[in-house]
Amino acid sequence: MSKNITALSGRKGLDNSLFEQLGQAAGKTGTPDTKSLEELAKSFLIGTANTYGAATFYDYLKPENQGKQIYICNGSACLNAGTQKGVRESLLRHFPEHAIGEMCCLGRCHENAAFHFNNHNYSGQAIRHLSEIIAQGTVLKDQYQVTSIGQAILTTPDFTVGECKAKLVRLLQMEVTEVLAAILQSGLRGRGGAGFPVGQKLKFCQQAQAATKFVICNADEGDPGAYSDRYLLEAQTNRLLLGMLIAGYAAGAQTGVLYIRAEYPESIVAVEQAITSFKEAGITGSSLLGSSFAFDFKLVQARGAYICGEETALINSIEGQRPEVRVRPPYPAQYGLFGLPTVVNNVETLASLPTAIMDGGHSYAASGTKASPGTKLMSLDGHFSQPGLYEVEMGTPLQSVIDRAGGFRVPVKALHIGGPLGGLVPLNQVTRLTVDFESFAQAGFLLGHASVLGIPESMPLIRYLADLFRFAAHESCGKCFPCRLGTKRAEELFTRAADQGEAIDRQLLDDLLFTLETGSLCAHGGGIPLPVRNALQYFPGELNPYFTHSMEETNVAPN
Ligand SMILES: Cc1cc2nc3c(=O)[nH]c(=O)nc-3n(C[C@H](O)[C@H](O)[C@H](O)COP(=O)(O)O)c2cc1C
Ligand code: SF4
Structure with a gap:
């Protein structure tokens, strides 16, 4: 944090903020040009490195955003549902590859197949109406259980x-x-x-x-x-x-x-x-x-x-x-x-x-429990028979939520609850949990913001963890090196294991997770090891073939 920039930015106040002006400078091209960055720096009495550093951080300001006309959701729910390959193929019939960007995530986890066009989000069956959406600007609403x-x-x-x-x-x-x-x-x-x-x-x-x-x-x-x-x-x-x-x-x-x-x-x-x-x-x-x-x-x-x-x-x-x-x-x-x-x-x-x-x-x-009063909203993804928004009084058994949602549409082996930094709950642990902060923490999971993603039987966990680290590395702010470097190295380890069957040295991974947990400045780097540890604990049969306990290299079948 720069106290100088805080003070200089504060001089102009909220209605004249640098952040909003960076957004305006991105205009129609999707990224501010060098001249705008220089002018803004001058106007705020800061260096061009500051305006450049800020603009190049954001997905929808950075130069890579230039010329994007449509965005495909790459959030975990859509990836797990396996809908996005088909969505991309449909988009490619209307747009060149370079005009298709990615967004994470559009909050259409109940319907999947999500994409963003012209300041509107679409999901579910909307992709079938793509021509109409592009030509006429048709807006289609999503539906979910509340x-x-x-x-x-x-x-x-x-x-x-x-x-x-x-x-x-x-x-x-x-x-x-x-x-x-x-x-x-x-x-x-x-x-x-x-x-x-x-x-x-x-x-x-x-x-x-x-x-x-x-x-x-x-x-x-x-x-x-x-x-x-x-x-x-x-x-x-x-x-x-x-x-x-x-x-x-x-x-x-x-x-x-x-x-x-x-x-x-x-x-x-x-x-x-x-x-x-x-x-x-x-x-x-x-x-x-x-x-x-x-x-x-x-x-x-x-x-x-x-x-x-x-x-x-x-x-x-x-x-x-x-x-x-x-x-x-x-x-x-x-x-x-x-x-x-x-x-x-x-x-x-x-x-x-x-x-x-x-x-x-x-x-x-x-209401709720003594330590966690009130209610918690849970967002259930498209793997549930009745996906949607469930307001749950704290202390309610997690199994009751699953039953109310009609169980799962497809066989599911685990639930990822509380976002990327949340715990990975195998189905056989669900009955131990009630929906409140304490129950989850005591069982070694995290209620977090209480999103619930189904991980289908068909999704290899090694691939899921590789995607998780790809997300963590992309989203790291880069301030502290355990997270900046650690998430990237973990992404490489898991991606090579998933793509090429290259075994991961277990001791090396344990050291990496420990470094992330103890050396990270915030819960982004500090929290990402939790779902990995849960996966290793509860799915040894599936994951052990991807690990070696010596420095000797072994190969396992890629997924
Ligand atoms: C990596 C990371 C991402 C976070 N994302 C969100 C978020 O999207 N929304 C949110 O309300 N809090 C998020 N938080 C938590 C906030 O830092 C903060 O604790 C919260 O906004 C405080 O509000 P609360 O006390 O009402 O929960 C995040 C924390 C971390 C470490
Ligand atoms: S742990 Fe937090 S502060 Fe450190 S690089 Fe990651 S996101 Fe930034």
Whole structure:
């Protein structure tokens, strides 16, 4: 992190941000040209190396993005489903190879066969209508199950703007300390992966001494297989904005920034419309509803980088810096966006706040489990008979979720739960698990953001792990060498094993995993060994032939 760039970027503020100007400079070509990078550097009083370094980081700003007209999803759900070879063949009938880019992932994990064209996402049977989509701009909506097991909060109808206004009137009658006490009492924990208590984070920010503070909604949902934030952004938009207002009031922030991934164009439109409705209803701006509270929303469109989901990389991204992870402390609650106190929370966390604070937080605390109150959205991929969005009361047996989804469409051997950094759960371990942070952690897995990917029997695990490391290496921010080098070396080891049957030295791999776990600065490098360790533990029969315990080379049949 450069404190100088933070300060220089902060001078221009959010409405004139370097990051957005880099996006605008990419214009129609897909990447900013050298002249624009030089002009931007001059205007922000920074070096061209800074603007170049930032622009070349992002999938949808870097020079390789130039001339791309259509993008194919390369997320794990689509890869596991085996649909993307056919999608690519169809696209090639209309576009030259060099005009086809890749996106990861489009959040269409329930239907697969996903691609992105002209600012719209398509999936399922849409590829059959490609000619029509290209010629007439036909927009096709996806379909998925939305249901609940146990208490329903986030899957009930969204609040109307009028209801939000009424709730805000009641909120503003409460003291900030009362609101904070209710959030703490509710026990609500962050839903983005780490499960940190929300009340504590808001309190740290509220106590920080500064006239300007921010609330950031982390809508960069990058875990391939996850689309629960997309659902909330599009179907529970008012609930989410109300949650941000509550967080802003509790933390003493005046601006709510929504950082939304470019891979979710429909979410961006939904949020823009909801912000306009809030403005029209007089529930944004200064002196809100006659109070001394002021709050405005700012939408920032991301540009394609998984690591920007990590909260400090996200902050650097908004500042227009290369989105590398920051060393902590200081934490964002003290030193966040433009060096000012900032609360970063996940979409689902913020959308849960309006319900969490009701009744002084007591009702929410009574739902779910004692340590993990409330509900968790789970996104089930296309391997389930009824894929979709399941709101599950914490503490529910995982088997009940699978049963409710009608089991699997095809034989599945394991579930990858909680994104690429999450655990790989073999089917015979499912009955040990309940849906809550503790149960997963105790069993050696991770609930994370609770996406659920089926790994079919037909998918060789060595290939799955090679793809996982390809993703991890591509998405590493490069700040620390255990991850920058380690993920790449692991990608090479697993790819050679899968493609050419070249055996992996087990001791070497164990050393590599240990180095990643203990030497990485953030959970990207630190977390990626978990699914590998699970795979090695639970699938020795399938994986052992790919390993040797000596330096002697052996060959196994390629997959
Ligand atoms: C590699 C990596 C990727 C992450 N991606 C996301 C993400 O896409 N969305 C998210 O909310 N949190 C993500 N996180 C977690 C955030 O850093 C942060 O903990 C979270 O936004 C805090 O919100 P919460 O307390 O409401 O969960 C990621 C963390 C890491 C290490
Ligand atoms: S672990 Fe990887 S993603 Fe995290 S800081 Fe290090 S290089 Fe960056």
